Amino acid sequence: xxxxxxxxxxxxxxxILLILATAIPMxxxxxxxxxxxxxxxxFFNIMDAIPAGEKVLFSLDYAPSGAPDVHPSAMAVMRHLMxxxxxxxxxxxxxxxxxxxxxxxxxxxxxxxEYGVHFAxxxxxxxxxxxxxxxxxxxxxxxxxxxxxxxVSSLPIMQGIKDTRDFAAVIDFSAGNxxxxxxxxxxxxxxDINFLAACVTVSVPQTMPFVNAGQVKALLGGMRGAAxxxxxMGKPGPSxxxxxxxxxxxxxxxxxxxxxxxxxxxxxxxx
Amino acid sequence: MRREVPLxxxxxxxxxxxxxxxxxxxDGSPFTLKIWADELTDWVIIVxxxxxxxxxxxxxxxxxxxxxxxxxxxxxxxxxxxxxIVFTIVGIIARVxxxxxxxxxxxxxxxxxxxxxxxxxxxxxAFYNASAxxxxxxxxxxxxxxMLVAAILVxxxxxxxxxxxxxxxxxxxxxxxxxxxxxxxxAIMIGAAIGGFATSLRILLxxxxxxxxxxx
Numbered sequence: 001x002x003x004x005x006x007x008x009x010x011x012x013x014x015x016i017l018l019i020l021a022t023a024i025p026m027x028x029x030x031x032x033x034x035x036x037x038x039x040x041x042x043f044f045n046i047m048d049a050i051p052a053g054e055k056v057l058f059s060l061d062y063a064p065s066g067a068p069d070v071h072p073s074a075m076a077v078m079r080h081l082m083x084x085x086x087x088x089x090x091x092x093x094x095x096x097x098x099x100x101x102x103x104x105x106x107x108x109x110x111x112x113x114e115y116g117v118h119f120a121x122x123x124x125x126x127x128x129x130x131x132x133x134x135x136x137x138x139x140x141x142x143x144x145x146x147x148x149x150x151x152v153s154s155l156p157i158m159q160g161i162k163d164t165r166d167f168a169a170v171i172d173f174s175a176g177n178x179x180x181x182x183x184x185x186x187x188x189x190x191x192d193i194n195f196l197a198a199c200v201t202v203s204v205p206q207t208m209p210f211v212n213a214g215q216v217k218a219l220l221g222g223m224r225g226a227a228x229x230x231x232x233m234g235k236p237g238p239s240x241x242x243x244x245x246x247x248x249x250x251x252x253x254x255x256x257x258x259x260x261x262x263x264x265x266x267x268x269x270x271x
Numbered sequence: 272m273r274r275e276v277p278l279x280x281x282x283x284x285x286x287x288x289x290x291x292x293x294x295x296x297x298d299g300s301p302f303t304l305k306i307w308a309d310e311l312t313d314w315v316i317i318v319x320x321x322x323x324x325x326x327x328x329x330x331x332x333x334x335x336x337x338x339x340x341x342x343x344x345x346x347x348x349x350x351x352x353x354x355x356i357v358f359t360i361v362g363i364i365a366r367v368x369x370x371x372x373x374x375x376x377x378x379x380x381x382x383x384x385x386x387x388x389x390x391x392x393x394x395x396x397a398f399y400n401a402s403a404x405x406x407x408x409x410x411x412x413x414x415x416x417x418m419l420v421a422a423i424l425v426x427x428x429x430x431x432x433x434x435x436x437x438x439x440x441x442x443x444x445x446x447x448x449x450x451x452x453x454x455x456x457x458a459i460m461i462g463a464a465i466g467g468f469a470t471s472l473r474i475l476l477x478x479x480x481x482x483x484x485x486x487x
Binding site for chain 2: 011012018022032033037064065067068134138205208244246247250251252259260261
């Protein structure tokens with residue numbers, strides 16, 4: 001048998017099988033149960049302990065490319081906070097961020113929640129790490145008008161907010177830099193804010209040292225994190241449905257790795 | 272003087288920012304150095320905002336030239352410039368004018384064009400990753416075998432189906448992320464921080480002059 005062929009399967013075959021492995025469960029979910037990690041439970045408990053009327057800051061630091069992996073976490077946490085009556089304020093250090101803020105707000109506005117009272121979108125602040133530092137120390141001083149061109153001082157939700165310590169929690173939804181590391185370096189470390197994060201799956205390894213050091217109180221990693229949050233919340237949503245696709249995708253990749261290695265060894269043995 | 276003045280400015284600005292981060296006033300109130308540092312940091316934000324405008328002008332110069340000379344791929348350049356113009360006009364009217372029609376159009380353009388395109392780009396990575404993992408993960412050496420086994424354990428631990436196969440996969444995956452990964456990441460971070468500090472010091476002292484441009 002030609003073991004070389006099994007070591008070099010045409011990439012188009014891999015692509016087709018991966019499409020099938022991810023698309024089929026999206027059309028017909030398998031309903032594989034999802035367990036929840038300690039991180040998701042801790043994240044939920046911190047959010048759940050925030051009393052109604054308090055405010056949480058969302059830093060939306062991602063673009064459409066990373067959104068499929070991190071936006072579901074923002075949706076899940078937003079849903080929890082809206083249900084609890086906690087206000088949400090958005091800021092972004094990525095130019096695409098404010099549009100995701102508007103996406104998050106849209107369905108709640110249709111349900112009767114009021115802009116400026118239950119949530120506000122402060123828009124995009126350029127300057128990366130420097131902007132995060134100054135915003136962290138002086139929220140209203142850095143943003144005079146919100147994304148909808150309202151004076152920030154006129155928004156009821158912004159009353160009593162001077163710096164980021166005035167928020168019950170700050171959550172960075174991040175797909176890269178500037179993001180979690182900059183928040184930790186410039187704001188969490190100096191002002192000791194209640195800081196949590198959600199990031200794309202590939203950023204989880206880089207973020208774990210901050211989690212283990214307690215600088216990031218809890219972390220939701222990728223869509224799995226969002227699915228776990230929805231599960232802890234007891235309200236399974238779109239992320240839970242997509243986890244079946246991820247499961248089959250992972251299994252397929254593992255199967256190909258095993259096939260490649262078996263063929264590699266058998267080929268070596270035949271020589 | 273063309274070299275000395277920027278070097279002096281770099282040194283003074285760098286020292287103000289550095290010292291403001293080290294020292295604090297006895298009662299926690301802002302002190303002169305901190306006020307100066309905050310002012311300088313605000314300048315960074317303003318300069319960054321200008322950089323966005325400058326980048327747009329640059330894009331128009333480069334792609335305008337490609338279109339004018341009808342160089343290969345000029346149609347892509349035209350698409351890029353048209354997209355910039357449309358999104359800028361719609362965005363400005365929507366934001367500044369508070370016009371509901373343009374506001375909805377702005378959000379719809381984003382949700383229906385940029386969002387799916389960006390998501391598609393990210394999704395394509397999954398296919399490259401699958402193909403690359405199949406070709407690269409071979410047990411050729413002990414190190415490669417350790418990496419391969421760790422990758423498979425993390426993949427199984429993170430996907431719900433892994434737990435269905437064996438309930439211990441998530442615990443093993445969590446341990447791999449919490450212990451060996453954190454140790455390695457910390458080492459890289461500390462190394463990079465020391466390297467960054469050394470480079471910053473060289474820039475402050477004028478030993479490193481790459482930021483001034485030229486070949487020196």
